[in-house]
Amino acid sequence: MTAARYLSLLFPVAAMLGAAVGTGRRARTGAALSFLAAALGVAGLTEIQSGWYSFAAVDGAFRGLPVDLWLGWAVLWGPLPVLLHRRLPLPAALALLLWIDLIAMPALDPLVRLGHHWLHGELLGLAVVALPAQLLGRWTGTGRRLYARVVLQMILFSGLILWLLPTLVFTLGGSGGWDRLLGLPGPVLAGFVQVAAVLGVPAVAAVREFAVRGGGTPFPWDPPVRLVTTGPYAYVANPMQLSMVAVLVLLAAGTRSPVLAAAALGAVAFSAGVAAPHEHDDLRRRHGDGWLEYRRRVRDWWPRRRPFEGIEPARIWLDDDCGPCAATRDLVAGRSPVRLDLVPAATHPTTLWRARYSAADGYSASGVAAVASAFDHVSLEWAYLGWLLNLPVFNRLAQLIADAQIAPPHPAGGAR
Numbered sequence: 315m316t317a318a319r320y321l322s323l324l325f326p327v328a329a330m331l332g333a334a335v336g337t338g339r340r341a342r343t344g345a346a347l348s349f350l351a352a353a354l355g356v357a358g359l360t361e362i363q364s365g366w367y368s369f370a371a372v373d374g375a376f377r378g379l380p381v382d383l384w385l386g387w388a389v390l391w392g393p394l395p396v397l398l399h400r401r402l403p404l405p406a407a408l409a410l411l412l413w414i415d416l417i418a419m420p421a422l423d424p425l426v427r428l429g430h431h432w433l434h435g436e437l438l439g440l441a442v443v444a445l446p447a448q449l450l451g452r453w454t455g456t457g458r459r460l461y462a463r464v465v466l467q468m469i470l471f472s473g474l475i476l477w478l479l480p481t482l483v484f485t486l487g488g489s490g491g492w493d494r495l496l497g498l499p500g501p502v503l504a505g506f507v508q509v510a511a512v513l514g515v516p517a518v519a520a521v522r523e524f525a526v527r528g529g530g531t532p533f534p535w536d537p538p539v540r541l542v543t544t545g546p547y548a549y550v551a552n553p554m555q556l557s558m559v560a561v562l563v564l565l566a567a568g569t570r571s572p573v574l575a576a577a578a579l580g581a582v583a584f585s586a587g588v589a590a591p592h593e594h595d596d597l598r599r600r601h602g603d604g605w606l607e608y609r610r611r612v613r614d615w616w617p618r619r620r621p622f623e624g625i626e627p628a629r630i631w632l633d634d635d636c637g638p639c640a641a642t643r644d645l646v647a648g649r650s651p652v653r654l655d656l657v658p659a660a661t662h663p664t665t666l667w668r669a670r671y672s673a674a675d676g677y678s679a680s681g682v683a684a685v686a687s688a689f690d691h692v693s694l695e696w697a698y699l700g701w702l703l704n705l706p707v708f709n710r711l712a713q714l715i716a717d718a719q720i721a722p723p724h725p726a727g728g729a730r
Contacts, residue, residue, distance in 0.1 A: 348451030490571020
């Protein structure tokens, strides 16, 4: 059985290495992301599976899942078809994966014991694990569907950081556990979730800024093409890492795991001592003096009270004849916004139905999103409110409320 296990791992790894020969950096980046997505998905599928299959007790297992089988499965469902995407279209890749599993899964007995409904689990796995892994890898490898791959990356890294990493720590470190967190009284658990959400807002806002303003993703090998100094980056250089560490420390407290707290502090040390020099060299090479000026004024881990002076200059058009709009203008103007011009909507060359924000980098927004973007130019607490309002679901809800209760759309400016 041991030889069969190693052969089952060796074949997909060897095939992946062969397929990687001659591929470009972007293709390899897509393959790496697809491997992470498949590995996370396989682990999650094993946790929720309901009698579809079980594994023999072997050395080198994680929560009952043999690690070599886990890695082989992740390679097969992730990077191998991604690296072969030019010869293997997505429908054909999924059909091939199903065919391989239909042959391989029964042949792995007694390492893998199949239940009566294991095909249900197989089809679910292909739909919720293999398919997203393939989409993420293929879109990354070809530079397509920026917003879709950003969403998939957010799901991937949230799962890795907020579920798989703590689960590894609880399993291998021997301290803490999900049962301690889930065993908290209902109101305490609800408060815990709310605090975690508050701490996570800067990270989500930073990811949005990377996509919308920078044209890239959070993954270091699929980065923004433009230097991003707006949103959370106008206040702190590492908003994603800062949120991640804060949530992990909170999670360590909720699960009573000192090992997880140490892992969070270790992430800070790794980021500062190992990742930061490489990242700084890359950004200096790609963005030159603009990056150097930004780094002189914005710290890695301690946010500024006021935005970076080099934030993209912008204008916001607000209607002086609209009470709520004029109140918003006075609120922003009274706080000395940085590099933001407040302009009467009546002077806009075209008719505006809502407030309009326009930045020098080409970004524009209207309505609640315009006001939220303007808050970036004011101060940290107002910027945080703006980040929250600019998140997709919150933005839609806030716009509906504003249109119905605060300032209905009305014409201003232009030739009327």
